[in-house]
Amino acid sequence: MKFSKSICTKKIIFILNFTLALVLFGCEKEYSRLSIQEELLADVEKFELKTNEFLQIAEKETDQKKLRDAFKSTRLSYKKIEWAVEYFTPDPARFINGPALDELEVAENKFLPPNGFQVIEELLYPNYEPKNKVDLVREIKMIKANLNQVRQSLSAITISDDFVIDAAKMQINRILALGITGFDSPIALQSIPETKTSLNALGILIDKMDYKGAKSKQIEQKIKDLCLQAEEYCHSNSDFNTFDRAYFIKNFLNPIHKNLISFQKTNAIKNIDKNNVVNPNAASIFDKDAFDVNAFIPSKEYQYTDQKAALGKQLFNENSFSKDKTRSCSSCHKPDLAFTDNLKTNKSLQGGRLSRNTPTLTYASLQNAQFWDMRQLDLEKQSTDVIQNKEEMHGNISEITEHLNKDKNYLKSFQAAFPKSNKIEQWQIQNALASYIRSLNAFDSKFDKYIRGESTDLTSEEKLGFNLFSGKAKCATCHFIPLFNGTVPPKFNTSEHEIIGTPAEKNSLKISPDLGRYTQHQMPQLKNAFKTPTVRNAAITAPYMHNGVFSTLEEVIDFYNKGGGQGSGTIVDNQSLSSEKLNLTEKEKKALIAFMETLTDEKYQH
Known part of the structure; x- marks a missing residue:
C-alpha cells in the first residue's frame, strides 16, 4: 500500500506532537514543585x-581540620x-543548638x-583534644536523638501560611539578634556564612x-532579591570582626522584614499570637511600637492604659508611702537622671548605705524579672517589695491603701484609671506604679532613628x-539587640543573668561578696549571678554594676576587655562570661563608648 507524501508528513507530525506531550506531561509530574512541608522534610533528611x-568522622578521626570541616x-x-x-519544635531545638550553659529550673x-552544637564547638575550638572524643560522639548522638523528635513533629503538623510568615519574621529577628552577633558561634565565628545559609532558606520559603x-508577585520578588543580595554581601564580607552589621541590618534585614509584612497584608494572611511580645504588624523590630508591654503583665486586668500611667506618676512621687513620710520612689529613681541616682549605692533609712x-x-518593663537578683517576676510585685523594704521605704501597703x-x-x-472599682485596692496601687514604669520606653535615641x-x-x-558591640567585643551576646538587655530574642519570653566576676572594689582581685541570685536559690550555678541590665541610657546612668564599683564606661570596657573577673585574675569558678581577652584597641574602646552614647533617649540628650 502506498501513502501520499502529505499523509506521511501529517502522521509524523502527529506522532512527534504526541511524544512531546507525553514527555512534557511526564516531566511535569516528575519535577512538580514540592510543598513547603515536603521541602522542609527533605532538608531534615539532608541534615540527618x-x-x-x-x-562517623568523630568516631574514626582525630584530625582537627576534618572534624571542624564536618562540624561546619x-x-x-x-x-x-x-x-x-526553632519555631515548631523549640524543646528539641534547645538540645540541638542551645547555649553551652546549664539550663536552670530555679x-x-x-x-x-x-547539649548540641555549641557544646561541640567548645570541644573543637580553639583546639581539639583526642581525649574529648567520647564527649564529642555523645553530643552528636544527642543531636540525632532530638532530630528524631523534630522529624516526627514536622511530619505530623499542618504548616499553614500564617505560621510560615510568622516563623519567617521570627527568623529575621533571630538572625539579627543571635546570628550576626556570634551568639551561637562564639568561638568558631562562623556566624556570617551561617547567616548566608539562613537567608537562602528564607528566599526559597517565600518562593514556595x-x-x-x-x-x-512583585513583593515576593523583592523579598527574594533582598535575600539574594544579602547572601552575596555575606559571601563578600565573611570575616566576623569586620562585618558591617549596621549596613546589613539597615539595607537587608529591616527591608526583608518590612516586605514580609507587606506580603502578609497583600495576601490577607492572618496574624497569630505565638509571640505576643513583638507587634506582628511592626515594620521592623526597631519600630517604636514593636514591643507590647502587656506581654509582661501578670494577667489581663493589669493591662496598660494612659490613665493608669498618669496615676502611677502621681504615686511615684508620693512621700506618704514611706514610714517617715520623707521618701518616694523618685527619691532614688530620679526622672532627670533616667530614673537612677548617680550614686554608687543610695542611703538606707537608717543612714547607712544600701547594698546595691x-x-x-x-x-x-521589657524584662521577665525584676531587681538585680531577679527575685520578682513582674513590676507589680517589685513596687510592693521596695515600699515594704525596711531599708528603703519601710512602708505598709495595707495602711497606704487605707x-x-x-x-x-x-x-x-x-476611679478614672479603674472605672469598674468603687474603692482603691492594693493591686491597683501596684498596677498604677507599674504602668508608669511601662510608659518609660521611648525608643527615640539617635541610634533608633538611624537604624529605622x-x-x-x-x-x-x-x-x-x-x-564592635555586636561583633568583636561580643557585648550583644548578653545585651541583646534591640532592647540591649538580657531579654532573649526572638521570643523575648525569658531574661538572662550573667556571672562576670564583678570585683568588690575597683582594681581589687576580690570578688564582690554579694551572691546575687544565689541568695534566692541555693544552686552553685547562681553564685554571684546578676540580671543583665539594659545598655540603653547607660551613658548617663553611671556608676555601673550591681555594686556601682565602676565610675565610667571606660572602666567597664576595660574590665570586659580583660575577660571579666576571671580574666583579670579573680577566682570565679562559675563565670559565664568568656575569660578570653577581647584585644580591643584604644580606637575601638572609644568607638564602643561613642556608640553607647547614641542609645541615650532624646529627652536626656544635651
Missing part, C-alpha cells in the same frame, strides 16, 4: 545525613531548617546540662508561597562602635 557523616558542614545544614525547628532547684496576584546600685527604670481611700482626689484619680531609616546621622566612629 550530614549528622551521620559527622558522627553539619551546622550549615541545620541553618537551612532552623527557621522551622523553681524546682535543678538544672539541665547543655505561590500567591498569584501581580502585587503579591539603683538601676534605671527605663525599659525595665490612707488613699480617705483622699478624695486620689479616689477620683483611681529616619536619619543618616550616625558618624563612622559610632557605626564602628555598633559593629
Whole structure:
C-alpha cells in the first residue's frame, strides 16, 4: 500500500506532537514543585545525613581540620531548617543548638546540662583534644536523638501560611539578634556564612508561597532579591570582626522584614499570637511600637492604659508611702537622671548605705524579672517589695491603701484609671506604679532613628562602635539587640543573668561578696549571678554594676576587655562570661563608648 507524501508528513507530525506531550506531561509530574512541608522534610533528611557523616568522622578521626570541616558542614545544614525547628519544635531545638550553659529550673532547684552544637564547638575550638572524643560522639548522638523528635513533629503538623510568615519574621529577628552577633558561634565565628545559609532558606520559603496576584508577585520578588543580595554581601564580607552589621541590618534585614509584612497584608494572611511580645504588624523590630508591654503583665486586668500611667506618676512621687513620710520612689529613681541616682549605692533609712546600685527604670518593663537578683517576676510585685523594704521605704501597703481611700482626689484619680472599682485596692496601687514604669520606653535615641531609616546621622566612629558591640567585643551576646538587655530574642519570653566576676572594689582581685541570685536559690550555678541590665541610657546612668564599683564606661570596657573577673585574675569558678581577652584597641574602646552614647533617649540628650 502506498501513502501520499502529505499523509506521511501529517502522521509524523502527529506522532512527534504526541511524544512531546507525553514527555512534557511526564516531566511535569516528575519535577512538580514540592510543598513547603515536603521541602522542609527533605532538608531534615539532608541534615540527618550530614549528622551521620559527622558522627562517623568523630568516631574514626582525630584530625582537627576534618572534624571542624564536618562540624561546619553539619551546622550549615541545620541553618537551612532552623527557621522551622526553632519555631515548631523549640524543646528539641534547645538540645540541638542551645547555649553551652546549664539550663536552670530555679523553681524546682535543678538544672539541665547543655547539649548540641555549641557544646561541640567548645570541644573543637580553639583546639581539639583526642581525649574529648567520647564527649564529642555523645553530643552528636544527642543531636540525632532530638532530630528524631523534630522529624516526627514536622511530619505530623499542618504548616499553614500564617505560621510560615510568622516563623519567617521570627527568623529575621533571630538572625539579627543571635546570628550576626556570634551568639551561637562564639568561638568558631562562623556566624556570617551561617547567616548566608539562613537567608537562602528564607528566599526559597517565600518562593514556595505561590500567591498569584501581580502585587503579591512583585513583593515576593523583592523579598527574594533582598535575600539574594544579602547572601552575596555575606559571601563578600565573611570575616566576623569586620562585618558591617549596621549596613546589613539597615539595607537587608529591616527591608526583608518590612516586605514580609507587606506580603502578609497583600495576601490577607492572618496574624497569630505565638509571640505576643513583638507587634506582628511592626515594620521592623526597631519600630517604636514593636514591643507590647502587656506581654509582661501578670494577667489581663493589669493591662496598660494612659490613665493608669498618669496615676502611677502621681504615686511615684508620693512621700506618704514611706514610714517617715520623707521618701518616694523618685527619691532614688530620679526622672532627670533616667530614673537612677548617680550614686554608687543610695542611703538606707537608717543612714547607712544600701547594698546595691539603683538601676534605671527605663525599659525595665521589657524584662521577665525584676531587681538585680531577679527575685520578682513582674513590676507589680517589685513596687510592693521596695515600699515594704525596711531599708528603703519601710512602708505598709495595707495602711497606704487605707490612707488613699480617705483622699478624695486620689479616689477620683483611681476611679478614672479603674472605672469598674468603687474603692482603691492594693493591686491597683501596684498596677498604677507599674504602668508608669511601662510608659518609660521611648525608643527615640539617635541610634533608633538611624537604624529605622529616619536619619543618616550616625558618624563612622559610632557605626564602628555598633559593629564592635555586636561583633568583636561580643557585648550583644548578653545585651541583646534591640532592647540591649538580657531579654532573649526572638521570643523575648525569658531574661538572662550573667556571672562576670564583678570585683568588690575597683582594681581589687576580690570578688564582690554579694551572691546575687544565689541568695534566692541555693544552686552553685547562681553564685554571684546578676540580671543583665539594659545598655540603653547607660551613658548617663553611671556608676555601673550591681555594686556601682565602676565610675565610667571606660572602666567597664576595660574590665570586659580583660575577660571579666576571671580574666583579670579573680577566682570565679562559675563565670559565664568568656575569660578570653577581647584585644580591643584604644580606637575601638572609644568607638564602643561613642556608640553607647547614641542609645541615650532624646529627652536626656544635651
